[in-house]
Amino acid sequence: MTTEKAIVDVRSQLVEVARDILAHSKADTIRPASGIMKLDSRLYSDQANHEKECQNLFKKIPLVLAASCELRESGQFQTMQIAGIPILLVRDKHGVAHAFLNSCTHRGAQLAKGSKARFTCPYHGWTFSQEGLLVAITLNDLFGDIDFKDYGLVSFPVTERAGLIWGTLDPSSSNDLDTFLQGFDMFLETFGLDSWRLAEKRILDGTNWKLAIEAHLEFYHLPVLHKNTFGPNTSNKALYYFWGPHQRLIQPTDSKENLADEHNLFKIADKPDEEWPTEAMTRGEWIIFPNVSINLFYDGGPGILISQVVPGANVNESQTIQTFLTADELEGDARTKVKDLSDFLEFVVSQEDLATSEKQQQALQTGLLHEVTIGRNEAGIQHLHKWINEIVSTGALDQLLSYPRKWTAP
Template sequence: MTLDARQYTCPDRFAQEKQRIFQRLPLVLAASCQLPRPGDFSTLEVAGIPVLLVRDKAGAVHALLNSCTHRSAAVASGCGSTARFTCPYHGWTFAQDGALLGVASSADFGAVDRAALAMKRFPVAERAGLIWAILDPDSPHDPGAMLGGIDTLIAGFGLTHWTMIERRVLHGPNWKLAFDAHLEFYHVPVLHRETFGPERSNRAFYFTHGPHQRVIAPQGRPGDVVPDDLYTLGRLPTSGEPIDPLLMGEWILFPGTSINTFYIGGIRCVLLSIVVPGAEVGTSTTTQTFLAETVPDDAASAAMRETSAFLAHVVGDEDLPTSAFQQKVIGTGLVGEVRFGRNEGGLQHFHRWLGRALDSDNAALPALLAAPCPQ
């Protein structure tokens, strides 16, 4: 398969992706366990859009535009816990669901319609222990209804009540170049020969479910007897069959999320990687969140942090610099196309679906995402 190389560098193409992919499709923004208690909040930015995630006192999650409705200052930064948000510029206050609570020196400011000046709310859903949102406050769609059943397939992780070990943000080039490395193992024994070893296989099995997929070298818990068909996405395990084989490998949640499974000290762990565009065509962020199924003891926690740092090195010091150089060369205009081989099936599937989503009108998106298309 060949791809016009300008798809990685063209500002017009990037503008389309920001509007037609990252403001119309449900995006994974965080794991539910990152906001375990009422009042917990976290901030992030997606394609230049500042987002505030917060769990209210009733336990519901809200995704808000992180902007005061007075003069657009950010009402929160970083992460933490709070009963309300106070704008640091003029002191307007907002509830956990974004409602405008108070206008500073209101007698001096004048009358306002508080209902009309609530923070902008994005459609949001919690499914399978992940927080999904559509970053268009006027979207008519429910993000939970657009997942096409992928939430059911990954529900076996049980991520809702996991423990966050570490979170870090890595900066990289165009979001597709940053994400491409998640979609094939062809490069592993070459680019990562010093970290994973040159003996690692460069092949993978690819199983697809609509735009989503799983990239895997089959494995399970030591000693498990694994029915062969559990390595596919064709069915869920029945009573008495292990769930682990379905959860192993790297799950790719379209358009830019990866879930990678590990066992450390007998505890199942995942690295949740969320790749999103920056504000410009040549920028992106990869947010790595390392989660553990149960609270680890000190020794296991230290081992998990070591693994987390190792994976940050693999991506931050090997994958992303390589991708940045690719973008530099493509940006010269001297490269007409890039190509994907038969053992890079994940890339082919991803880029075909990217084209489908870009070409689909807004009303057709839910049906497109719910009905798997042919290869």
């Protein structure tokens, strides 16, 4: 199933949303979902359901694996696991990014370490190139006859788009990136991720992946759960804009606070929209379905936080990978400031959000609370579940083939 790459008039679509944010901000309104949504609590605790999600969702659709700038140089590599699949990401000497099953084709050991030029298996020393080809084996004469061509690493299809490395973990999946994105990448392109730099990276353990990502999809909890950190004075309201399964959420703009902030929509509202800076129209949190949040911070030093929530093999395991990017290579005070901000965000997510999810998980696993309720004001979570449900049943993206390429709202 393929779609042609979408051409979207990004600027006019961003202006339209900015006007909507402004109108709601002035009226102090949001646009809630039409009703509440009840979810069977076994969605968070049932191992068979989790395996279906891994099979039909995480393996069948293109996933963000990393930011391109994390592997800026040839020979740079990193390892990760998604749904229990060990993955080796590497940029080869021609600058092409690859994703491989991190498993030596001799007897399966993981290639944990690499050098600029090649990967050597820690078990018996077979060696692979950055392109995943078997290039040497130990005791070649005694091992037996094998054709090196048949012993390359298992490779996953990879594309780089909008400064992100995308991969599909089931090479037989027919879902292509353009069908999946329907032009959403054109909005992501405006962040210019290609030119950003990796500043900090944190990997936080969590429980069920949906509990972990749901905390990114509503602001309802901010003043309560985060009362000791950034919660006080923070709005608990969110405006939602949907683009197929993807979405964007943003707090209504505060007309009084932050007028010093040049990207406050109230401050630019009187100018003709041709003069509105793109940065003022893209702020907030962007969600790439089903598990990635990109948070644009233009205050406190320019930075972008990418949070990838990756499921583990078990229903009660996930990891949140926080990747903090900055516009420039930083030194001195500026460097310290970004490290402090990353420490703070790690603390908030691990000690407040994920610590709460762990307790939710424990309680939901008893099976005694039969359902959970998603409010009208938590429309982003409703949207996530609607699309999980849609895709998990078939593993296909049929509904997106006729997507009108326009923002929709609850």
